[in-house]
Amino acid sequence: MATPDGTDTDRFTTDRRQFLLASSASVAGVVGLAGCTSGGDDDDHGGDDHSHDDDHSHDDDDGSSSVTAVADAQPMASPVGSTAVNWDDLGDLEGEITIYSGRTRDQIDPVFEALEDHYDGLTLNVFYDDNDVYVNQLIQEGDATPADLMYSQDPGALNELNNNGILQPLPEDVIDAVPSSYRHPDGDWTGVTGRVRSIQYNSERWDGDADDLPTDIMEFATDERFQGIISTRPNSGTFRGFIQAMVELEGEEATREWVRAMVEDQDAQLFSGGTSQAVAVNQGGDDDPIVGLGNSYYAARILNEDPDAPIRTAYTVNDAGCLFSVAGVGVMNEVDDPELVAEFIRHLIAEEGQEFMMDANGEYPVVEGIDYVGPLPDLEDIQPPEFDLSNFDMDLQDAQNLLNEEGMTV
Amino acid sequence: MKSNSPLSTSSGRFETVRDRLETVDRPMAVLGVLSTIVALLVVSPMAWLLWQATLIEDPAHAYGLLFSSQTLQVTLNSLTLMVLVTLFSIVLGVPLAVLTVRTDLPYPRFWTVVAALPLVIPSYIGAITFVGMFGSGGEIDSVLGATIPRIDGLSGAIFIITLYTYPYVFLTARAALLSMDSSLVDAARTLNAGPLEAFRRVTFPQIRPGIAAGALLAALYAVSDFGTPAFMGARVFTSTIYWEFRGFAVEYAALLALQLVALVAVVLVIEAGIGRDEDARTTAGSGTTIRLGAWKWPAMGFVSLLGVLTLVVPVAVFTNWLVRSQGEPIPSLEFQWEFALNSVYLALLAALVASLFALPVAYYAARRNTFFSRLLERATYVGFAVPGIVIALALVFLGTRTLPSLYRQGVWLLVFAYVVRFLPQAVGSVRSSVLQLDEKTIEAARTLNAGPLETFRRVTLPLIAPGVVVGAILVFLTTMKELPVTLMLQPVGTETLVIIVWEAQRTLAYRYAAVPALLLIFISGLSMLILLRQEGRGID
Numbered sequence: 001m002a003t004p005d006g007t008d009t010d011r012f013t014t015d016r017r018q019f020l021l022a023s024s025a026s027v028a029g030v031v032g033l034a035g036c037t038s039g040g041d042d043d044d045h046g047g048d049d050h051s052h053d054d055d056h057s058h059d060d061d062d063g064s065s066s067v068t069a070v071a072d073a074q075p076m077a078s079p080v081g082s083t084a085v086n087w088d089d090l091g092d093l094e095g096e097i098t099i100y101s102g103r104t105r106d107q108i109d110p111v112f113e114a115l116e117d118h119y120d121g122l123t124l125n126v127f128y129d130d131n132d133v134y135v136n137q138l139i140q141e142g143d144a145t146p147a148d149l150m151y152s153q154d155p156g157a158l159n160e161l162n163n164n165g166i167l168q169p170l171p172e173d174v175i176d177a178v179p180s181s182y183r184h185p186d187g188d189w190t191g192v193t194g195r196v197r198s199i200q201y202n203s204e205r206w207d208g209d210a211d212d213l214p215t216d217i218m219e220f221a222t223d224e225r226f227q228g229i230i231s232t233r234p235n236s237g238t239f240r241g242f243i244q245a246m247v248e249l250e251g252e253e254a255t256r257e258w259v260r261a262m263v264e265d266q267d268a269q270l271f272s273g274g275t276s277q278a279v280a281v282n283q284g285g286d287d288d289p290i291v292g293l294g295n296s297y298y299a300a301r302i303l304n305e306d307p308d309a310p311i312r313t314a315y316t317v318n319d320a321g322c323l324f325s326v327a328g329v330g331v332m333n334e335v336d337d338p339e340l341v342a343e344f345i346r347h348l349i350a351e352e353g354q355e356f357m358m359d360a361n362g363e364y365p366v367v368e369g370i371d372y373v374g375p376l377p378d379l380e381d382i383q384p385p386e387f388d389l390s391n392f393d394m395d396l397q398d399a400q401n402l403l404n405e406e407g408m409t410v
Numbered sequence: 411m412k413s414n415s416p417l418s419t420s421s422g423r424f425e426t427v428r429d430r431l432e433t434v435d436r437p438m439a440v441l442g443v444l445s446t447i448v449a450l451l452v453v454s455p456m457a458w459l460l461w462q463a464t465l466i467e468d469p470a471h472a473y474g475l476l477f478s479s480q481t482l483q484v485t486l487n488s489l490t491l492m493v494l495v496t497l498f499s500i501v502l503g504v505p506l507a508v509l510t511v512r513t514d515l516p517y518p519r520f521w522t523v524v525a526a527l528p529l530v531i532p533s534y535i536g537a538i539t540f541v542g543m544f545g546s547g548g549e550i551d552s553v554l555g556a557t558i559p560r561i562d563g564l565s566g567a568i569f570i571i572t573l574y575t576y577p578y579v580f581l582t583a584r585a586a587l588l589s590m591d592s593s594l595v596d597a598a599r600t601l602n603a604g605p606l607e608a609f610r611r612v613t614f615p616q617i618r619p620g621i622a623a624g625a626l627l628a629a630l631y632a633v634s635d636f637g638t639p640a641f642m643g644a645r646v647f648t649s650t651i652y653w654e655f656r657g658f659a660v661e662y663a664a665l666l667a668l669q670l671v672a673l674v675a676v677v678l679v680i681e682a683g684i685g686r687d688e689d690a691r692t693t694a695g696s697g698t699t700i701r702l703g704a705w706k707w708p709a710m711g712f713v714s715l716l717g718v719l720t721l722v723v724p725v726a727v728f729t730n731w732l733v734r735s736q737g738e739p740i741p742s743l744e745f746q747w748e749f750a751l752n753s754v755y756l757a758l759l760a761a762l763v764a765s766l767f768a769l770p771v772a773y774y775a776a777r778r779n780t781f782f783s784r785l786l787e788r789a790t791y792v793g794f795a796v797p798g799i800v801i802a803l804a805l806v807f808l809g810t811r812t813l814p815s816l817y818r819q820g821v822w823l824l825v826f827a828y829v830v831r832f833l834p835q836a837v838g839s840v841r842s843s844v845l846q847l848d849e850k851t852i853e854a855a856r857t858l859n860a861g862p863l864e865t866f867r868r869v870t871l872p873l874i875a876p877g878v879v880v881g882a883i884l885v886f887l888t889t890m891k892e893l894p895v896t897l898m899l900q901p902v903g904t905e906t907l908v909i910i911v912w913e914a915q916r917t918l919a920y921r922y923a924a925v926p927a928l929l930l931i932f933i934s935g936l937s938m939l940i941l942l943r944q945e946g947r948g949i950d
Contacts, residue, residue: 098902106740106917113741126742128913129897132656133799137806137898139660144810146818146902160658235656272640272649275916276538285547287560301918305737360738400657401471409653410640 070331071169071187073342079173083369084351087118093347094121095340100138100147102131102157103327106301111356115347131157131237138332139164148335149345151192151327154237155389156244156396158189158330167330171342177349182326182366184390191326192348193363196315196376196384197242198296198322200281204310205290213291213314217321218250220293221261231269231289232262233277234408238295238325243399244392246320249385252394252402259406272410274298282311293321296376300362315382324384326366437862438778444770449786452767452793452830455804456671459796462664472665481650485673487564488633488647491571492677495632496625498572502716503579504621508609509709511587513700519942521713522584523935526577528720529887530934533574534637535911535927539724540570541641549727566642573720575631578884579624582839585880586620587613589846589873596698605700618684619845623838626681627884630674630795630834647673648797655799667800674795678788725928728911731920743914743922746905750929753906754937756821756896757889760828761836761882767829768836768881773870775837776844790837793830798894801830806898824899828889835888836881843877844870875944883941890934 067073076091093115101108105128112124129137131153138145138161145166152158161167167188175187183190199213199220206212207225220226233239246255262268269289271277278298280288296313303309316322329348335341347353354365364372364379372379394402403409466472475481509515510522528536543549546557561569590613598608636648647670654663702709768790775787793801809816809823816822847870855865871878893908900906907926914922 104917105742105913106738106919109740109742125902127897127900127902132658133894133898135658136655136660136799136803139658140803140807141810141817144814144817235653240657270643272643273916275918276641279542279918283542283545283547285545285551285557287546287562298918301737305731305735305918305920307736397657397659400653400659404653410643410645410649 067338069168070335070338070342071171073171073339075171075173075346076339076343080177080346080349080367081173084354084367085346087347087350087352090346090350091343092121093119093340093343095337096123096125097148097337097341097344098125098146099127099149099151100134100145101126101128101151102134102153103151104128107297107327107357107361108151110360111348111353114352114356115344135160138166142166143332143334145332145334147332148337148341149329149331151329152189153327154241155189155191155326155328156237156241158184158328159390160396161330162188162390166333168333168335170331170345174342174345174349177368178366179368181386181388183328185388189328189330189390190345190349191328191366191389193328193354193357193361194324194326194366195295195297195361195363196322196324196379196382197238198294198299198313198315200278200292200294200296200299200311200313202281202284202288202290202310203312205284210312210314215315215317217246217293217316217319218254218258220291220321221258221266226266226291228267229290230262230266230293231271231277231281231291232293232408233271233274233410234403235272235410236274236294238323239293240396240399240403241325241389241392242293242320242323243402244394244396245323245385245387247394247399247402248387248392249320256402256406259403259408263407268408270408270410275301278302278311282309284310297361297363315377317381318383318385320385322382322384323387324364324379326389327363438774441770441774442778442783445774445783445786448767448771448833449789451826452833453789454808455796455801455830456792458804458807459664459668459671459800462661463668465661466665467661472662475650475654475662475666476669484645484647484650487645488673490564491568491639491644491646492629492633494568495571495575496629498568499576499579499628500621500625502572502576503581503624504583504617506576506580506713507583507587507617508613508700509713511584512592513702513706513709515702515706515709519939521710522942523938524717524721525580525713526883526887526938527931527935528574528716529577529884530890530930531574531720531724531927532637532891532893532908532912533571533635534641535724535915536574536720537566537570537638537641538915539727540719542727543723549730562642562644564639564642564644564646567639567644567646570638570642571632571635573716575628577887578627578631578835579621581880581884582620582624582627582842583617584620585839585876586617586842586846588876589620589843590616592698616846619842620839622681622684623842626677626791627794627835627838629677629681630791633670633674633677634795634797636797651797651800660803663800667796670795671792674792675788678791682784682788721931725924725931728914728920728924728927732924735919735921737919737921740917740919740922743910743919745910745922745925749905749907749910749926750933752904753890753908753930754933756824756828756904756906757886757937759821759825760832760889761886763825764829764833764836764885765840765878765882767833768840769878771833772837772840773844776841776847777849787837787841791834794832794834798831798892799898802827802895802898805830805895809899818899818901820901821904824896824901824904827895827899828885828892831892831895832885832888835884836878839877839881839884840874841877843874847873879941879944883938886937886941887934890930 078085078089112126116122116124134150135157138150150161170187170190174190178190182194214220214223220230243255274294275298277292277294281292282302299311299313302311329345331341349367351370354367354370357363358365358372358374362374362376506525510518515521541548541561544558545561551557594612595608598612634648636652639646640649651663651666654666771787771790775783805823805827852865852869855869891908893912896906896909907930910926911923914920
């Protein structure tokens with residue numbers, strides 16, 4: 001892809017900077033390694049943080065932008081707020097942004113495409129890979145990452161990045177526009193759109209209709225009707241979030257009991273991919289599951305390709321089974337143009353950004369003042385419980401280990 | 411070194427002469443240094459694994475991971491998968507090699523390409539489409555109401571991985587057959603040996619290093635594959651690595667990867683015993699071909715069937731959606747010729763660099779049969795046994811810490827990653843062809859005053875060309891299908907055919923996978939034909 005000359009120069013200076021920074025970080029790494037029997041990890045991060053501070057003072061003579069931190073990037077035009085703003089109310093996007101996307105192209109292409117069409121001077125370099133892979137990759141890259149921001153599928157991933165000290169806070173108007181249960185409380189990352197977990201089922205094979213499915217997630221582990229025909233995918237970010245939510249609502253013991261019953265009593269089929277699970281539920285072979293716990297967009301994709309497909313979704317009410325989770329963005333410590341990145345995020349949570357993803361993905365908006373219009377159930381009916389998505393009682397690692405200990409692994 | 415085979419007496423006499431030659435052989439010393447550099451380069455990512463493993467904060471968890479009964483079970487599953495895939499690959503690959511090299515099968519090059527091409531299809535794509543076609547509720551089921559027995563679990567994984575892995579054995583056995591003096595077989599036959607006995611006593615010992623080289627690759631591929639066992643619901647060693655990786659516990663994933671490396675080291679030592687063979691030295695010569703007669707029809711039918719199962723089924727499943735789909739368009743999956751160009755460019759670069767890296771290591775290991783030379787050669791295999799995401803993560807770290815300004819700018823790191831992963835494919839086949847080389851030929855050239863480089867270029871290289879070409883083909887084909895490393899290290903805008911196939915598959919927009927999948931097979935086949943033409947004539 002051709003880059004304008006000006007940007008190349010910018011990138012060169014940045015890279016010089018990153019080189020110096022990274023060499024100091026790697027020295028810290030080696031020191032950490034040499035003196036390390038325990039806590040080497042901490043040493044290393046300490047080193048990173050230091051060089052990060054140093055770097056900011058150098059940033060001042062960069063010249064390309066007066067602002068060094070995204071949090072300090074004042075709105076170029078209107079701020080975003082709890083009343084929706086249009087893209088035309090916002091500042092123009094001009095320059096290059098590099099994005100690591102854990103979301104898939106079908107979910108995110110439409111809005112990126114629309115933004116690039118809207119602004120001639122905007123180039124979005126988007127890399128797509130698995131959400132979890134990107135978390136590990138960004139942590140290893142540290143501040144040498146080419147990414148300006150990570151567009152993640154779930155909050156657990158963004159928290160993990162933040163815990164590793166590689167995210168910087170967002171501007172105040174962005175933080176204020178998104179309710180605190182949909183973002184990091186201090187604004188280190190924010191959700192952009194939301195979804196609730198669902199029950200997928202094959203409407204041709206399930207005896208009865210949606211109303212015959214329990215509205216309490218706990219019953220799926222005990223109701224004998226689901227024996228041998230239920231499935232789930234335990235290795236996803238949202239499933240871990242679901243387990244964390246269940247621990248918070250029902251307690252650890254009840255959660256363990258639920259997992260154990262799913263594995264041992266219900267003989268739940270365990271899938272390693274959300275797509276393959278939905279395909280199996282839809283396919284309806286003799287050995288395929290009839291009911292699957294998972295995100296609704298997998299079913300939506302199948303119906304998008306083939307409107308006659310038998311897969312449908314149902315929802316539980318006010319429990320972990322209908323956990324409201326977000327896809328969102330976090331900004332890396334080192335960005336080329338903080339004002340551009342800040343303004344880009346404003347575009348995502350502005351009215352058009354929210355509407356694009358409502359239409360293309362069947363997702364809920366996260367900004368107050370923008371109402372959901374579409375085929376998904378009303379949130380009033382489902383009443384998903386509210387959580388601090390950045391701080392569950394049980395941390396992600398322990399949720400992962402709980403699943404492992406109770407035999408729900410793939 | 412001593413062997414009872416009739417062929418070794420003559421080479422035994424030359425042992426002392428050769429030893430004397432080699433003590434003053436400066437080129438060998440240079441080769442030793444080059445091999446050491448290559449080996450150190452490709453094992454460098456292992457240093458990151460070791461370092462990560464020292465960052466572990468919860469020794470009890472680590473202990474549990476390494477020694478729980480669950481670990482024992484997945485290790486057993488992995489071993490079963492590895493052993494059976496290897497065995498079945500030999501059973502499929504060796505007869506196919508004999509068929510395309512030794513018989514009068516019509517259009518041998520075409521059938522060679524068909525039998526080798528399954529290597530360009532990622533096995534999990536094969537698995538998904540195979541089940542979608544033949545499984546309960548699949549395409550055949552919904553049209554005819556007929557299904558085959560459920561393909562899943564460990565047996566399903568063994569079945570599918572074999573279908574996409576046997577070409578390793580096929581291609582290396584084929585190169586070995588091409589390099590051996592097949593007039594020996596005629597000699598055996600005139601001495602009243604039946605065809606099977608002639609194969610067992612003459613051909614097999616000659617091509618054994620070749621088969622062993624391919625079998626080792628099949629074994630390592632099987633043990634390091636994640637996608638297919640995951641789709642089939644078989645829990646193997648890589649499952650536990652991915653589980654920790656997905657839980658962002660990279661240090662534990664690294665520890666498990668090291669355990670996998672230890673397991674593989676045992677396999678490498680065992681194989682070193684089988685693949686080592688001093689009997690294999692002959693010069694290429696042609697013998698009589700086996701006449702198939704009416705058997706050529708079932709023979710062609712069998713290769714066609716393999717081609718249909720492994721190549722036609724995936725394309726057919728995707729193409730079906732091209733017609734049927736009513737989905738919303740996804741602009742960035744729209745086909746561009748650039749995808750194909752990128753794929754071929756990267757695969758060619760990887761094949762070239764891997765061949766260059768492989769020559770010194772393989773040659774040194776084959777000619778200097780010392781512990782050290784064998785250690786260097788075995789070391790190049792380690793990267794192939796570790797799952798791609800782990801290698802890529804190590805290179806992400808090393809790349810950002812050594813040349814951050816070039817990180818994800820240009821393809822250097824990506825190509826290096828391919829070489830780390832796939833170098834053994836080139837090393838193995840080059841080495842087995844060097845083993846088949848009769849040193850008398852080389853010594854003759856040296857006594858005629860040819861310098862070491864000239865001898866290499868005019869005598870050695872043409873003789874080992876089949877092995878070098880096959881090594882390059884193996885690297886080329888596996889790079890064409892490589893996904894995890896490509897995704898993590900590609901420079902911006904370097905989409906490849908397989909990336910698009912994967913994206914289309916995971917978002918269920920199958921229709922976008924049809925053209926790239928078809929092109930993947932077509933372009934790979936074409937490139938292979940070109941590479942195969944080099945095989946006979948050497949590089950001179």
